[in-house]
Amino acid sequence: MKALIQRVSQASVSVAGEQVSAIGPGLLLLLAVEATDTEASLAKLVHKVAHYRLFSDSNGKMNLNVQQAAGAVLVVSQFTLAADTQSGLRPSFTPAAAPAKAEQFYLQFVQQLTELDIPVQTGVFAADMQVSLVNDGPVTFMLSS
Helix, strand or coil: CEEEEEEEEEEEEEECCEEEEEECCEEEEEEECECCCCHHHHHHHHHHHHHCCCEECCCCCEEECCCCCCCEEEEEECHHHHCECCCCCCCECCCECCHHHHHHHHHHHHHHHHHCCCCEEECCCCCCEEEEEEEEEEEEEEEEC
16 A cells, blocks of 8 residues: 655545535545555554654654644545556556455545544545645655555
């Protein structure tokens, strides 16, 4: 699994011109599920996202995780992050999970974050979404499991 996380002051998702979710300060998380992912890799990435310290403490150091910073997470499925871009000029999506597995893992990822008492909003799986954000910093990290 891959997660591109961005620290945001706000983010939202719209589908067909209608806003379906929005958060204030927190993380915009673009999630890719790969064919080789397992329940263990899912749990590992959930733990990493929940505990990754990328919010500033009172000394201006990145020492706080999203919960400690009282932030929310907006999770958006994005299979293109699973693309193999090593050769040629066109991405290969062979590493990406089949849609049924990807949706199952996406929903489990959201559920497991929610069970950690982190406020979570979502995009719409497999929809053509418009994602808006104000990147805070900018602070962006690629996490994988």
